[in-house]
Amino acid sequence: EPEVTQTPSHQVTQMGQEVILRCVPISNHLYFYWYRQILGQKVEFLVSFYNNEISEKSEIFDDQFSVERPDGSNFTLKIRSTKLEDSAMYFCASSEREGRDSNQPQHFGDGTRLSIL
């Protein structure tokens, strides 16, 4: 079964540094998402992306965050100047159609654990 793959599985970065988290969505999927889960908290939506544009973003997704689909296969999340509170598990997801299609739900990767020191 096709999978969403995320690299690296664990990223350790100094506070203030830029970090790029990478995702390879399922190949025929058109909708892309980033979520995060801070330890002990809920999974939170960050951003959705379709047709090379951000479709929705949460209040968490401020100017320090950006997303890009630099080629036909990768989808990246960049944090420009990391803070301690950015430490979390970051999940990428993709879907073939919009989120209400039960035959085409969002498929999640296994996440990148981001640790800010």
Added chain:
Amino acid sequence: DQQVKQNSPSLSVQEGRISILNCDYTNSMFDYFLWYKKYPAEGPTFLISISSIKDKNEDGRFTVFLNKSAKHLSLHIVPSQPGDSAVYFCAAIRGDSWGKLQFGAGTQVVVTP
């Protein structure tokens, strides 16, 4: 953000019995609901969903019930199997969104032999 609530952090059930997981929501704008399962060190995996125009959806051992007037949904797993031991998340999508999942805090299910 407490719009989707799972008030039971954990549930223990014997193999072969029914597991019932509950979820409450406060936002009447939600019109689509999903359940995801998560194993440690893995991402969430989709289980089953329901539209607000329905009150029940069934897929094999999994059934989701929706009570719109009570803003409550539940997931039934029958019969429970050891491989069902995982964290289960309820999630919801607003009518004016096409993909933003809003998650509950999750319920840890342990199925004992």
